[in-house]
Amino acid sequence: MKRKLRWVSGLLLIIALFVVIIFYPPASLLEWQSISLMRFFLILLLCCIFCLYRILRGPTPADRIVAIDILGILVVGFCAVLGIPTGRPWYIDIGIAWALQSFIGTIALAKYLEGKGFEE
């Protein structure tokens, strides 16, 4: 019973967020580029909220490390989307540097999870 209630509440939350994403910027006010960019940012924020839920709730440390890895890849997507409306060339530099840092951090966390040292 409690499990079914959790299912229904989660489904309703996701449907409400989709409705907000589809209808929030009113389509008659702006041109289509800025409206679609707003929806892109909202969808990326929804993905980040899912990752934060898994980081907070995850039963084992491995779940949290997986969610941190996914969050690091999503930030690269954020930098790529930010490069379109602003026209500045250094957002993609931030993306490359973030991908490198995220890869090294994930490898270090996986070695920590393995329980051995860094010598091998």
Place this chain on the structure above:
Amino acid sequence: MIEIIAYIFIAVGLIFDLFGCIGLVRLPDVYNRLQASTKCVTLGTCSILFGLFIFRGFTATGIKALLCIIFLILTAPVSAHAIARGAHISGVKLWDKSICDKYEEDKK
């Protein structure tokens, strides 16, 4: 026209990202979550970067986007494999409806 193609690539990549993150929330096990989310999010982010490359063309930003695609494709499977190996060694159990565990058989 080029702008519309770039926006379509970015939208497809965002749909892949969203499905990967729903799999990260929904699935029951560490290994299921890893195999659902890592592939989807890597392909989706590569598609977003390719959309940026189409939008900018062969300028500095576009070529950096291509380099970032190559870097992500090289590094994301490596980190996912390292996480799976670390989780299996540290003793995270499989889901109780899982059928077989080949890595456990290989270690004996």
